[in-house]
Amino acid sequence: MNKYRSHNCGELSSKDKDKNIFLSGWINKKRDHGGLLFVDLRDHFGVTQCVFDSSIEGFKELESMKLESIIKVTGKVVKRSEETINKNLPTGEIEISVENFSILNQSDQIPFQIAVDDDTPEDLRLRYRYLDLRREKIHKNVILRSKVINSIRNKMIAKGFLEVQTPILTASSPEGARDFLVPSRLNKGKFYALPQAPQIFKQLLMVSNFDKYFQIAPCFRDEDARADRSPGEFYQLDFEMAFVEQEDIFNEIEPVIFEIFKEYSDKNISSPPFPRIKYRESIEKYGSDKPDLRNPLEIKNLTECFIDSGFKIFENNIRNGCVVKGIRAPNSAEKPRTWFDKLNNWARENGQKGLGYVIYSENEFKGPIANNLKEKNLKLISKLTALENGDSVFFISDKEDHANKFASIVRNELCNQLDLLKTNEFKFCWIVDYPMYEINPTTNKIDFSHNPFSMPQGGLESLKNKNPLDVLAWQFDIVCNGIELSSGAIRNHKPEIMVKAFEIAGYDIDQLKKKFGFLFNAFKFGAPPHGGSAPGIDRMIMLLADEENLREVVAFPMNQQAEDLMLCSPTEIPEKHLKELGILLKKK
Numbered sequence: 264m265n266k267y268r269s270h271n272c273g274e275l276s277s278k279d280k281d282k283n284i285f286l287s288g289w290i291n292k293k294r295d296h297g298g299l300l301f302v303d304l305r306d307h308f309g310v311t312q313c314v315f316d317s318s319i320e321g322f323k324e325l326e327s328m329k330l331e332s333i334i335k336v337t338g339k340v341v342k343r344s345e346e347t348i349n350k351n352l353p354t355g356e357i358e359i360s361v362e363n364f365s366i367l368n369q370s371d372q373i374p375f376q377i378a379v380d381d382d383t384p385e386d387l388r389l390r391y392r393y394l395d396l397r398r399e400k401i402h403k404n405v406i407l408r409s410k411v412i413n414s415i416r417n418k419m420i421a422k423g424f425l426e427v428q429t430p431i432l433t434a435s436s437p438e439g440a441r442d443f444l445v446p447s448r449l450n451k452g453k454f455y456a457l458p459q460a461p462q463i464f465k466q467l468l469m470v471s472n473f474d475k476y477f478q479i480a481p482c483f484r485d486e487d488a489r490a491d492r493s494p495g496e497f498y499q500l501d502f503e504m505a506f507v508e509q510e511d512i513f514n515e516i517e518p519v520i521f522e523i524f525k526e527y528s529d530k531n532i533s534s535p536p537f538p539r540i541k542y543r544e545s546i547e548k549y550g551s552d553k554p555d556l557r558n559p560l561e562i563k564n565l566t567e568c569f570i571d572s573g574f575k576i577f578e579n580n581i582r583n584g585c586v587v588k589g590i591r592a593p594n595s596a597e598k599p600r601t602w603f604d605k606l607n608n609w610a611r612e613n614g615q616k617g618l619g620y621v622i623y624s625e626n627e628f629k630g631p632i633a634n635n636l637k638e639k640n641l642k643l644i645s646k647l648t649a650l651e652n653g654d655s656v657f658f659i660s661d662k663e664d665h666a667n668k669f670a671s672i673v674r675n676e677l678c679n680q681l682d683l684l685k686t687n688e689f690k691f692c693w694i695v696d697y698p699m700y701e702i703n704p705t706t707n708k709i710d711f712s713h714n715p716f717s718m719p720q721g722g723l724e725s726l727k728n729k730n731p732l733d734v735l736a737w738q739f740d741i742v743c744n745g746i747e748l749s750s751g752a753i754r755n756h757k758p759e760i761m762v763k764a765f766e767i768a769g770y771d772i773d774q775l776k777k778k779f780g781f782l783f784n785a786f787k788f789g790a791p792p793h794g795g796s797a798p799g800i801d802r803m804i805m806l807l808a809d810e811e812n813l814r815e816v817v818a819f820p821m822n823q824q825a826e827d828l829m830l831c832s833p834t835e836i837p838e839k840h841l842k843e844l845g846i847l848l849k850k851k
Contacts, residue, residue, distance in 0.1 A: 273309020331370035424477040429464035441485035451845030457483035465503040469793040477502040494825035503795030533691040550671025555745030556690035558678040565589040572640040596624040619658040697738040717752035751796025
């Protein structure tokens, strides 16, 4: 107890009837009932209704006081009558009969409502984020974030992981995204980089004879914003383990993730072991390496169904190197013609020529495409898609990469249109067996497809004897409800494999040593087999809070233009400071 409160605004109940108490908090709502003023007093812990009689000193001032002003009240706990109990509040059985009050701080007119969630523009909310954080939903999200991080930390320590903080000012590295650079005053003309991830450091910790490392790591990437990606910084559960294989990593982290989601959600959750889906299989079945397994629809390769089929458009496409993908839409045959026409128009709006379909109703094939197909081809479509009476099949024909990408979009759209998504579930899976290399679409040369520090499956022999595009890596992603939570890998730990792997990607040994000499040299002194991953903290909390945007679970986020509207950051730097750093800005 202190001079401001004997209790908080979330703890009083009927058990406290007739107690003399004092509370402090923000005026959340006011209701004037003619001679009685009802004030909902709010603090971090909750809301308590306080009743002010018109005879109380300062009543008139309180009547005109703005919402979000802070007051202290002294009074008695009174049990509410049965008909006035508010079952939505933990304190809803009682109210405070106020005997006197004092004003701790008055508020100006607030720019948007705090007690009510409305459609306030996001930029306004971010400009006054300290007010936005008072809102119940956002406030609870930040509390949830704290609890989840604390629980993760305790679980990792209990599993024998050692928490180690790695540097924030480090060297620039080509990890896939653009670095944020920090100029050095003492070394003019040179720059630090903020870490995209603690990748190098955690591998060096394994070389340093630490067995299990983790940290709740801040990461910085100069990337464009998305709903599930912040434009500047984010946090991840970064961990690494020595003397492990891929399954060892899965076995360690799966229970942690499962227990976190079970602890903070009432939804059904995939039980460990999570399904393992090969990368190629995921692309074939779902059109993506981030499949939402709550969606029961699957993509089928129906190219063979249109060879010598009578449907000239697809026949010509196939001769020109295209494929045909199909998705069965269950119980859709009785939809009106306008439903199919709208989907066709939707496909055109998404850059396609259209969305062909076949309807199977009353044991007959119907629709424009069906009228052009031979019976044997229709039967093959039926067999490959497990078509049942009342279903329809939608077709996508394009070059394979484009067909897969658009089929993934169609799969999601059909799922939404047919209301098939199992919304009360968290469905986890591992995507495994990623290709080590891919063709860079800009340079048309071989490049790393994922993490350049991964161990190729088959080791050095695989790199020497296989077509690089056929080499698989010990790389994996964990995906939940269509959102990638993290990438991970078994790392390469041998210098000779590192040299060959980078040589294939176009780096000679001098370039390798210049960029990653510290890691290359460390490997020469005995590096253990090791691997790890880094599930995204922000994305996990976004899922648990049932939010669609990361900014709703971060205390002080940037907007989509990577601006902090509250602090007006980024800002211009005074000329004096630039001179100290040895920086001359080129004038426009």
